[in-house]
Amino acid sequence: MSEVIVDGVALIGRHIKHIRRVPQKLLSVTVMPVTMVLAFGYILGSAMDVPGVEYREYFMAGVFAQVMVAGMTTTGVGVCEDLNNGLVDRFRSLPMSRSAVLIGRTVSDLLLSAIACVVMSVVGFAIGWRIHGGFWSALAGFGLVLLLGFVAIWGGALLGLVLRNAEAVGSLGFVIVMPFMFLSSAFIPLDGLPGWLRAVAQWNPLTAVTDQCRRLWGNSTTAHGDGFAAAHPGLVSLVALAVLFVVIVPATVRSFGKATAR
């Protein structure tokens, strides 16, 4: 057990050096989120007129979720790089803890996601986004967002190990994520959707996460409680993320045990 910690800490150190030395890494957690916040806040925000919804408050949870899920690609691409330049082979030939390699990568990528959250919060605040709940519920909202980010990061690691190719990770990641993003309440309330599509969208974990965050942050939400999922977004999001986590992590560890570059 202590081996996992020692090795994990050493590898987190490695990734933190990367963050400091590779400017693109910081760009991906600053420029992209800032652009998203501004684009949704100003461009979509002024075009969007949903009765009973203050859009400038509504969309922020969606942007948080979108940026967390985008972390998947960053992780996947990083895993492919390690695989293809032989570092994974080297690590796997050492008498070290194997899960430490994955823990080092995912924990330090979570740090990047957390930086993105801070940046987005600041920009959101500047354009009028406010949290109306108490301190602890605000924190719980960020915790939920980061939990989503962590699951996405592990998903990215799995994609990287299975596909072994950065471009493939980028495009397959996009194909997986897009339906989840669009069939959710991340950016638009679900009221306008036809009945059956709405039912699907309400059970989408991203809907649950964003709706729960809006509740915790006291932002406009249109979840009127038709159906179990809409009434209990907190429970649905936690269960969905837990299930994904329990499926993805062992699969990732197993793929790592077999992974070799071609």
Add this chain to the structure above:
Amino acid sequence: MEYAIETHDLSKSYERHKALDGLGLAVPPGTVLGLLGPNGSGKTTTVRLLTTLLRPDSGSCRIVGLDVVKQAKEVRRNIGLAGQYAAVDERLTGLENLRLIGTLYHLGRREAHRRTDDLLERFGLTDVADRQAKTYSGGMRRRLDLAASLLADPPVVFLDEPTTGLDLINRIAMWELVREQTARGTTVLLTTQYLEEADQLADRIVVLKNGRTIADGTPDELKVGVGGQRLEVTLADPARAQDAARALREWGVGTATVGEGGRRVTVPVDGGIDAVATAVTALKGEGAHIVDFSLRKPSLDDVFLSLTGHGTPARDSQPDAEAEHAA
């Protein structure tokens, strides 16, 4: 006798393609085994099986008596690996790269630092130790990679094509480092596409082709079949090549083969300068217009020619094409 590396009937397939077929090795401690073969012959697969990265389909392998499948973690404590592509973290400095590996070998902080400094010194990397590895030349990268594989001072070291892509100066420097390590008693398995490299470094050579062993012996035993130097003559007119080949044979130089668009005639010459003089005389008598005339060491192609009657299968990459220049 306990072998440092021992395999029996080792096989591995990818999907339905048999990459390694019944490999048997027995490498005594402190010796160097050269695994010689062209691209795709199964060298990397062998290294990956022996370093616990792949599981064999059948057969067994032991490293210092430890079973590679059942005692994988124990095996990893006893091996060092320098893979086919220099596995260095480009964004870390040379020093950081080695210290990280030292930590992951659980050497303890002081020991990891001491060995890092020691290896940087031995490998001539002290001056660049604080530069990110992405600024290193190919030769420096390879040396750093080799240093990483030796950091824990393992009894058995695997080097997968340690000099492919290096120019002559860097190649010779690598050979010197490998020799130093074997002088310390380390057992080395190295793979290569160069007969000369195996000849320089190895105590025994195993020649692989399509995953099968086609020859096994000391470098001298292997070279008896291959012969000495090769004389290569390029003619202006391909139509004259067969005549030139016949003339060489008649003058007793050796059996010549015609290759490269029918313009190049290659003949093994053992008799040194006299044989060359004889060849020149023979060709002069033919009146063939000679464009180029050169003497070279036997290549892997020549080994294959002598062992199987034809050259290496599918030479899809020319290792020399990517050779880099000394920094």
